[in-house]
Amino acid sequence: MEIRIEKTAAPKAKPADETKLGFGHIFTDHMFVMNYDTGEGWHDARIVPYGEISLSPAAMCLHYGQEIFEGLKAYRTADGSIQMFRPDENFKRMNVSAERMVIPPIDEAFVLEALKKLVDMEKDWVPHTDGASLYIRPFIFATDPYVGVRPADHYLFMIILSPSGAYYSTGLNPVKIYVEEKYVRAVRGGTGFAKTAANYAISLKGQDEAHNQDYEQVLWLDGVEQKYIEEVGSMNIFFVIDGEVITPQLTGSVLPGITRKSSIELCKKWGMKVTERRITIQEVAEAYDNGKLDEVFGTGTAAVISPVGHLKWGDKVMTINDNKIGEISQKLYDTMTGIQYGKLPDEMNWIVRV
Numbered sequence: 001m002e003i004r005i006e007k008t009a010a011p012k013a014k015p016a017d018e019t020k021l022g023f024g025h026i027f028t029d030h031m032f033v034m035n036y037d038t039g040e041g042w043h044d045a046r047i048v049p050y051g052e053i054s055l056s057p058a059a060m061c062l063h064y065g066q067e068i069f070e071g072l073k074a075y076r077t078a079d080g081s082i083q084m085f086r087p088d089e090n091f092k093r094m095n096v097s098a099e100r101m102v103i104p105p106i107d108e109a110f111v112l113e114a115l116k117k118l119v120d121m122e123k124d125w126v127p128h129t130d131g132a133s134l135y136i137r138p139f140i141f142a143t144d145p146y147v148g149v150r151p152a153d154h155y156l157f158m159i160i161l162s163p164s165g166a167y168y169s170t171g172l173n174p175v176k177i178y179v180e181e182k183y184v185r186a187v188r189g190g191t192g193f194a195k196t197a198a199n200y201a202i203s204l205k206g207q208d209e210a211h212n213q214d215y216e217q218v219l220w221l222d223g224v225e226q227k228y229i230e231e232v233g234s235m236n237i238f239f240v241i242d243g244e245v246i247t248p249q250l251t252g253s254v255l256p257g258i259t260r261k262s263s264i265e266l267c268k269k270w271g272m273k274v275t276e277r278r279i280t281i282q283e284v285a286e287a288y289d290n291g292k293l294d295e296v297f298g299t300g301t302a303a304v305i306s307p308v309g310h311l312k313w314g315d316k317v318m319t320i321n322d323n324k325i326g327e328i329s330q331k332l333y334d335t336m337t338g339i340q341y342g343k344l345p346d347e348m349n350w351i352v353r354v
């Protein structure tokens with residue numbers, strides 16, 4: 001499929017101070033758009049000026065949330081070239097989410113080429129500052145003007161780009177996480193593994209209550225017994241207990257994170273013991289009491305590697321590793337970002353150049 005290109009006549013000024021980008025507030029000059037209509041398939045691929053879109057007030061995505069999205073980043077290396085981290089994995093996962101949400105699949109190779117073209121056009125927007133990058137948000141949503149409940153016949157696929165800094169305002173400093181016991185994020189057979197808006201909407205109430213207690217995020221427990229640890233919502237979670245790296249296994253209610261997968265692969269490569277299994281919050285608390293909870297960290301595209309300094313479960317507040325970044329978290333952060341920014345060799349073959 002051809003990609004039509006329409007350049008903006010009014011390019012915007014780039015952010016003057018890259019240390020103040022924040023996350024997800026600023027958008028570049030262009031976006032990728034493609035339509036789907038039943039009978040015709042995906043068509044009319046185009047890169048056009050970034051701007052508002054018009055939707056029917058009855059558009060199905062607004063009523064029943066038939067939507068999926070992805071998140072990945074483009075990085076500027078020291079020699080000025082631009083590269084992405086495992087973008088093929090994002091589009092593969094997008095099709096898994098699409099299947100669950102009855103959204104038509106995309107041609108992964110085609111959208112990767114489209115993304116490269118878009119990022120190349122917007123390469124001047126990729127930040128120069130260490131730790132900052134161009135956050136990439138591909139998404140698909142139902143547009144049929146209809147208020148009945150059924151899979152739609154018309155969709156838009158879009159990619160927008162946002163020069164961004166750290167996801168958490170704390171940067172690489174440890175975050176405070178609160179174990180959610182009242183609400184649940186996902187249940188077996190639900191949509192927890194899919195990257196769909198509903199999973200995030202459902203998390204807001206818990207997050208709001210956590211914020212009121214001065215915690216940044218919540219740690220979700222399983223939706224049935226509320227015993228087993230699942231994920232944080234904006235990131236997957238890892239525990240280092242007595243030297244063993246443990247992360248909840250993918251049971252269908254946890255997002256299969258690409259940074260999660262990469263962290264497991266790196267730890268295994270380094271000869272560490274890594275286990276994907278069910279782990280209860282009780283086990284974590286006991287390990288803490290016995291002085292065996294060495295580290296807790298989250299992994300995510302936006303969050304990268306994010307050490308957890310405080311974990312609150314009911315009345316118990318666990319201060320992990322003296323609220324300092326742990327050895328494994330630091331090594332994973334340095335290696336992951338080293339590969340992403342081209343400072344370390346890409347031995348795992350994860351990098352795709354633009």
Ligand code: COI
Pocket residue numbers: 070071072233234235300301302303
């Ligand atoms: C990402 O890490 O890219 C995500 O999509 C998570 C989101 C909460 C920013």
